Amino acid sequence: MTEELLDLASRVAASARAGEEVEAYVARGQDTEIVVYDGGIESLSSATSEGVGIRVVVDHRQGFAYAGSLDDEVVAETLEEARDNAGFGSPDEHLGLASPDGVAPVDLDLWRPELADLTTDRKVEMALELEKRVKASDPRIRTVHSADYGDAMVEAAVATNTGIAASHRRSSCYVSVYALAGDGDETQTGGGYSVGRSPDDLDIDEAADDAVERATRLLGARKPASARLPVVLDTRITTTLLRVLSGTLSGEAVLKGRSLFANRVGEQVAVPGLTLVDDPTNPDAYGAAAYDSEGLACRRNALISEGRLQGFLYNTYAGRRAGVPSTASAVRGGFKSPPGVGCRALSLEPGAMSQEEILAEVGEGLLVQEVTGVHSGVNPISGDFSVGAEGLMIRGGALAEPVRELTIASTVQRMLLDVVAVGNDLEWLPGAAAGVTIAIAEMSMGGA
Amino acid sequence: MLEETVIQRVLGTALRTGGDFAEIFVEDRRSSSAHYDDGKVEELTSGRDRGAGVRVVVGDTTGYAHTADLSETGLRAAAEAASGVARGGDGGVRVVALERQHATAPYEPTVLSEDVDKSRKVELLARADDAARSAGMAVTQVSAGYGDSRRRTLVANSDGLLATGDVVRTRFGVSTVAQGDTGMQTGYEGVGRTMGFEMFDDVDVEGIARTSADRAIAKLAARPAPSGLLPVVIGAGRGAVLFHEACGHGFEADAIEKQASVYHGRVGEVVASPQVTLVDDGTMGRQWGAYAIDDEGRPAHRNVLIDEGVLTDYMWDLLRSRKAGRLSSGNGRRQSYHHLPMVRMTNTYLLAGEEDPAELVRQTPRGVYVAHLGGGQVNTATGDFVFGMTEAYLIEDGEVTEPLRDANLIGNGPEVLANIDAVANDFAMAEGGGTCGKWGQSVPVGMGQPTLRITGVTVGGTAA
Numbered sequence: 047m048t049e050e051l052l053d054l055a056s057r058v059a060a061s062a063r064a065g066e067e068v069e070a071y072v073a074r075g076q077d078t079e080i081v082v083y084d085g086g087i088e089s090l091s092s093a094t095s096e097g098v099g100i101r102v103v104v105d106h107r108q109g110f111a112y113a114g115s116l117d118d119e120v121v122a123e124t125l126e127e128a129r130d131n132a133g134f135g136s137p138d139e140h141l142g143l144a145s146p147d148g149v150a151p152v153d154l155d156l157w158r159p160e161l162a163d164l165t166t167d168r169k170v171e172m173a174l175e176l177e178k179r180v181k182a183s184d185p186r187i188r189t190v191h192s193a194d195y196g197d198a199m200v201e202a203a204v205a206t207n208t209g210i211a212a213s214h215r216r217s218s219c220y221v222s223v224y225a226l227a228g229d230g231d232e233t234q235t236g237g238g239y240s241v242g243r244s245p246d247d248l249d250i251d252e253a254a255d256d257a258v259e260r261a262t263r264l265l266g267a268r269k270p271a272s273a274r275l276p277v278v279l280d281t282r283i284t285t286t287l288l289r290v291l292s293g294t295l296s297g298e299a300v301l302k303g304r305s306l307f308a309n310r311v312g313e314q315v316a317v318p319g320l321t322l323v324d325d326p327t328n329p330d331a332y333g334a335a336a337y338d339s340e341g342l343a344c345r346r347n348a349l350i351s352e353g354r355l356q357g358f359l360y361n362t363y364a365g366r367r368a369g370v371p372s373t374a375s376a377v378r379g380g381f382k383s384p385p386g387v388g389c390r391a392l393s394l395e396p397g398a399m400s401q402e403e404i405l406a407e408v409g410e411g412l413l414v415q416e417v418t419g420v421h422s423g424v425n426p427i428s429g430d431f432s433v434g435a436e437g438l439m440i441r442g443g444a445l446a447e448p449v450r451e452l453t454i455a456s457t458v459q460r461m462l463l464d465v466v467a468v469g470n471d472l473e474w475l476p477g478a479a480a481g482v483t484i485a486i487a488e489m490s491m492g493g494a
Numbered sequence: 495m496l497e498e499t500v501i502q503r504v505l506g507t508a509l510r511t512g513g514d515f516a517e518i519f520v521e522d523r524r525s526s527s528a529h530y531d532d533g534k535v536e537e538l539t540s541g542r543d544r545g546a547g548v549r550v551v552v553g554d555t556t557g558y559a560h561t562a563d564l565s566e567t568g569l570r571a572a573a574e575a576a577s578g579v580a581r582g583g584d585g586g587v588r589v590v591a592l593e594r595q596h597a598t599a600p601y602e603p604t605v606l607s608e609d610v611d612k613s614r615k616v617e618l619l620a621r622a623d624d625a626a627r628s629a630g631m632a633v634t635q636v637s638a639g640y641g642d643s644r645r646r647t648l649v650a651n652s653d654g655l656l657a658t659g660d661v662v663r664t665r666f667g668v669s670t671v672a673q674g675d676t677g678m679q680t681g682y683e684g685v686g687r688t689m690g691f692e693m694f695d696d697v698d699v700e701g702i703a704r705t706s707a708d709r710a711i712a713k714l715a716a717r718p719a720p721s722g723l724l725p726v727v728i729g730a731g732r733g734a735v736l737f738h739e740a741c742g743h744g745f746e747a748d749a750i751e752k753q754a755s756v757y758h759g760r761v762g763e764v765v766a767s768p769q770v771t772l773v774d775d776g777t778m779g780r781q782w783g784a785y786a787i788d789d790e791g792r793p794a795h796r797n798v799l800i801d802e803g804v805l806t807d808y809m810w811d812l813l814r815s816r817k818a819g820r821l822s823s824g825n826g827r828r829q830s831y832h833h834l835p836m837v838r839m840t841n842t843y844l845l846a847g848e849e850d851p852a853e854l855v856r857q858t859p860r861g862v863y864v865a866h867l868g869g870g871q872v873n874t875a876t877g878d879f880v881f882g883m884t885e886a887y888l889i890e891d892g893e894v895t896e897p898l899r900d901a902n903l904i905g906n907g908p909e910v911l912a913n914i915d916a917v918a919n920d921f922a923m924a925e926g927g928g929t930c931g932k933w934g935q936s937v938p939v940g941m942g943q944p945t946l947r948i949t950g951v952t953v954g955g956t957a958a
Contacts, residue, residue, distance in 0.1 A: 494952070
């Protein structure tokens with residue numbers, strides 16, 4: 047199957063005319079999504095999808111086109127359209143496709159064929175089981191809004207007429223649940239999930255317990271008074287912060303004057319205890335990959351070591367412009383977009399303390415378990431950071447009363463310098479970053 | 495897009511195992527976009543997505559399958575997969591008599607993207623780049639984007655409905671970075687309408703670019719926003735994201751059905767101050783959220799949601815309205831044929847009041863004036879929602895004074911609606927062309943609103 051995609055991509059690349067560089071990215075996937083509600087199936091969706099994205103560079107100009115089909119005729123039309131589009135791009139001597147750089151890909155096994163053999167009935171059972179466990183676990187759970195099972199098996203290949211030929215395949219699956227706690231007068235919500243590459247990786251109890259705990263422990267939450275105080279970010283929230291950081295560590299953002307870290311390599315941008323690495327070669331990472339989206343072998347890139355900024359991430363274009371090699375950090379949102387620059391497996395180096403120990407150390411403060419409005423209140427260019435939040439107050443070193451309808455605010459720059467503890471509870475969550483508890487010395491809490 | 499006899503056979507296959515309802519949704523979407531950044535045309539992109547989804551409903555269960563293969567074989571395979579949820583009985587052979595429905599398009603585009611030379615699109619971007627860079631020495635980076643799409647749809651179902659849609663949308667936006675002693679700041683301004691390229695006949699491209707640049711430049715002198723509960727005056731237009739989040743999502747019948755909305759069971763009750771009359775209207779020609787038919791084949795409607803403070807109705811899609819024994823309100827939408835439809839807003843707006851907008855500020859001793867908002871997010875079950883301010887000022891002694899840095903505001907829907915104490919007479923639709931995300935699906939939505947004041951909302955800044 048994957049070879050078939052690589053053949054197709056190679057054929058498109060080989061049809062380049064003299065003076066042209068052509069890249070074809072071909073993907074095909076199969077997915078299932080099941081939602082159960084109130085003991086029955088609410089919806090069951092299944093689909094296969096496929097598509098091609100073609101990039102043409104000619105006379106230092108670039109064009110791109112995509113189509114949600116692999117029909118020969120459509121692929122040929124897409125190539126023509128990309129060619130035509132290239133005529134309207136501005137000339138830029140740094141434009142060009144990747145070529146092999148001698149780095150050998152790691153051998154990653156991200157494909158679990160047994161996922162394809164899992165019956166629909168079994169998938170439905172898992173979602174129903176999850177719903178049942180949430181409902182049975184605590185009388186304060188009023189209802190389960192939805193319990194889901196989902197999986198995907200994706201294969202992709204990229205080839206160019208500059209020597210790139212790479213393919214990969216991966217399987218993934220998840221269960222997730224969203225619970226409502228409380229009586230008619232008050233409602234609190236909590237979500238839980240478990241992800242893996244095969245059904246054996248899924249932990250239904252963990253997903254259920256997480257949703258129940260998050261929803262029930264917020265019961266009785268009130269809006270707190272505004273204050274400046276220490277803030278502990280729960281593992282999932284740290285992932286959100288790392289995602290914001292990843293944009294500022296893109297070499298493309300630096301070159302285009304959109305990174306607050308520009309010209310600061312070698313400087314102390316964070317507390318000495320903070321080390322940040324993007325390592326897609328780590329098989330435990332959800333975003334693990336042998337190749338980047340331009341077909342170069344992924345590698346480990348150190349970004350911040352002991353608080354000092356080490357460097358940025360580059361794809362081929364950004365690297366050429368900066369005069370450095372690509373760090374194999376090309377990413378794309380499927381076949382519909384040309385490659386940009388991004389992280390796949392960003393993580394902080396874990397510390398020694400558990401979350402409980404961190405709470406004890408902090409003494410008085412706020413534990414944040416949920417944030418909202420990251421897209422509307424965090425500006426990765428200025429660094430302004432303001433989000434809606436809910437969580438629990440920390441009093442006497444332990445969790446105390448729940449709070450909601452509040453904001454927490456600081457700046458990204460300040461937060462990195464204010465990290466006073468990184469937990470030992472590192473976990474790989476869906477997306478491009480790992481979760482871990484961290485404590486920040488001071489943030490503004492907006493409330494009543 | 496498909497022959498009626500093929501549609502009938504596909505629906506027949508879908509119902510073969512005893513489904514109560516079957517539907518086929520066909521979509522053919524063509525799009526093009528151009529991105530100008532760092533003084534250069536980065537690239538033009540063209541896209542084509544074509545496929546179909548088949549839905550089979552039996553009892554409370556929905557089966558769905560989609561395919562990019564529009565041959566009869568491909569469609570019947572999808573129909574069979576979707577009908578897998580209905581295996582209780584033998585549906586026998588059913589032939590659905592289809593009746594073509596006609597819905598009037600809210601607006602007919604006059605210049606289609608495919609008839610416009612690509613160089614004209616690029617030229618608009620270059621003009622915007624030039625205008626933004628000329629706005630001030632502090633401007634250090636500009637990116638401008640153009641995008642258009644034409645989405646043709648066909649919906650047919652076992653109730654005999656057969657309807658087609660054809661929606662053309664065009665958008666344009668400019669992001670600016672300015673640099674000063676305090677670091678970098680950003681500004682954005684854009685326009686999005688359900689129109690063809692003729693949109694640019696009355697869109698001031700340079701004006702949009704300057705507004706974007708001015709927003710970034712003004713914030714270089716901004717101080718941190720306050721932290722805590724304050725009166726907030728929201729300027730006309732984009733501020734309507736407030737209603738989108740504070741109650742719009744909570745009025746969607748899928749949230750209501752699962753009792754996951756603070757507005758459950760409250761039709762006929764007072765849910766807002768008497769100055770609030772809120773409408774969702776998919777028939778507003780040219781507006782970003784307009785269409786002739788929704789993605790279930792139902793014509794768009796103008797639906798009054800709140801009338802002088804009283805909740806009059808929720809928004810409905812086909813599934814939820816069937817269960818409630820009523821008609822859909824034309825709010826069944828989906829991102830693409832890859833997705834099941836759900837209840838979504840179209841163009842949501844607050845009707846004008848009678849007060850003078852300047853007076854609202856004058857009567858506010860201390861507070862925040864929000865001139866431009868970013869996005870927002872809501873938890874419909876608790877009613878807590880946030881929205882971000884991207885251009886805002888302090889109000890001191892009844893006057894708009896210093897600019898503030900970006901921050902989110904947080905409130906609780908029913909409380910904020912009750913605390914709207916003044917609505918002005920300067921109604922305006924937002925020009926931005928917003929995208930609303932819900933359970934993983936994004937759709938274009940419009941919004942509008944006059945200047946209004948809320949007696950207290952928590953502002954999420956860092957200043958005391």
